[in-house]
Amino acid sequence: MIDTTAALEEACRLLAQSDFITIDTEFLRETTFWPELCLIQMASPEHEYIVDPMAKGLDLKPFFELMANSAVVKVFHAARQDIEIIFHLGDLLPHPIFDTQVAAMVCGFGDSVSYDQLVQKVKNVHIDKTSRFTDWSRRPLSEKQLDYALADVTHLRDVYLKLKGQLEAEGRAEWLTEEMAILESRETYDLPPEQAWQRLKMRLRKPTELAVMQYVAAWREREARSRNVPRSRVLKDDAIYEIAQQQPKDVEALGRLRTIPKGWERSSSGAAIIEQVNTALALPKSEMPHLQRHAHAPEGTQSAVELLKVLLRLTSEKHGVASKVIANSEDLEKIAAEGEKA
Known part of the structure; x- marks a missing residue:
């Protein structure tokens, strides 16, 4: 296992x-945000390595330079979390990249x-999962x-070559x-x-509720990042929903909410929450968020959606691709709605 900068430089x-x-x-990631x-x-x-990024004095600069080397394709499976860390x-x-999970769907x-x-x-190989946890x-x-750990990249070589060739x-x-392009975009992470x-x-659904939800969720996000703790350690999702619905105007009202731990409202976080609520409610209605509802197909189009699902399945089977590569449920509902208008 590589644990020195010199060895990492040579490997890269x-x-x-x-x-x-x-x-x-x-x-x-159980106890941290990052x-x-x-x-x-x-x-x-030709080569395979394991690097110990926790080794004292190890500088990851050679690794980052390799990730930025555009002459080398970086192959991941389900790349998003790995790229987020990098x-x-x-x-x-990393650029350019190849995600074998996406390629496998195609x-x-x-x-x-x-x-x-x-x-x-x-490869017809069964991976021993006893070390997974x-x-x-x-x-x-x-x-x-x-x-x-090494098997996660050694078998991936053959998987990549197989998928790339296909x-x-x-x-x-x-x-x-x-x-x-989505995986290589900064906005994704x-x-x-x-x-x-x-x-x-x-x-x-109400704009006032959504505005409060937006402001409180933004406060929680900033707090979680700065304290490097999971979002739920700062404020649970259920509490955000209840705050958005009840819209407490002071810490006393906040303390009466079912999802707020006893005494929490008297902390600095309680005061910060109330500030976010009042700021959100002071917004002009035109600046409050609004949702476009796509939860259900428009009335009268459900039969068309079901037919489109059958056609999607048949098409994906015919062409040998995963159905989600072609369209998702929301896409089908939009197609059905457009057909109804026509």
């Missing part, structure tokens, strides 16, 4: 000589296929644990372009706090 120099490398990370990077696994056709620690986005392996399933289908922050790690043979390589409310499952 060798990896940079290849057209592609496979990458995976192991991390912990993921704690515990391991980096990398492999090329973006947070290195303030850069190649007909099903929706959001897992790494284990994909390796089994491509390892605490990767603990040292030392056993040989079995390290072998398990995409090129079927003329579908360009189908990945849009999804890869650097969501403004003011948009945090959009991640919540919507149960509110």
Whole structure:
């Protein structure tokens, strides 16, 4: 396991000589907002390495330089969380990238296929999962644990070559372009706090409720980031919903809410929440958020939606791609609604 900057520099120099490398990370996030990077696994056709990013004095600069090397394709499976860690620690986005989970959908392996399933289908290899729930922050790690971690990138080499070859043979390589562009966009990982409310499952509709939800969720997002704790440690989702519905104007009213822990309203957080509520309610109606409802198909179009679902399934089976690559439920509802208007 690499634990010095000099060894990392040499490993990255060798990896940079290849057209592609496979990458995976192991991390912990149970008690923090930002993921704690515990391991980096990398492999090329000729080399394979495990890096200990927790090693004292280790500088990850060579790794970040490799991630920015546009001559080397960076291959991930289900890339989003790995890229988020790299973006947070290195303030850069790997480029170019290839996500085998997305590619597998285009190649007909099903929706959001897992790494284990994909390796089994491509290589007929069963991965030993007994080390899956390892605490990767603990040292030392056993040989079995390290072998398990390394398998996440060694098998990925063959999976990548198989999928890449199939995409090129079927003329579908360009189908990945849009999804890869999303994964390579800073906006994917650097969501403004003011948009945090959009991640919540919507149960509110009134503009005043949505405005309070937006302001309180933004406050929670900033607090969680600055304190590096999970969002739920700052304020639970249910509390945001209740605050948005009840709209307490002072800390006494806040303290009477069912979802607020006893005495919490007297803390600095309680005062901050009330400030957010009052600021949101003072907004002109024109500046309050509004939702466009897409939860259900328009009245009279449900039969058309069901027919479109059948056609989607038949089309995806005919062309050997996952149905979500072609369209999702919201797309079908929009198509049905447009047909009704015509």
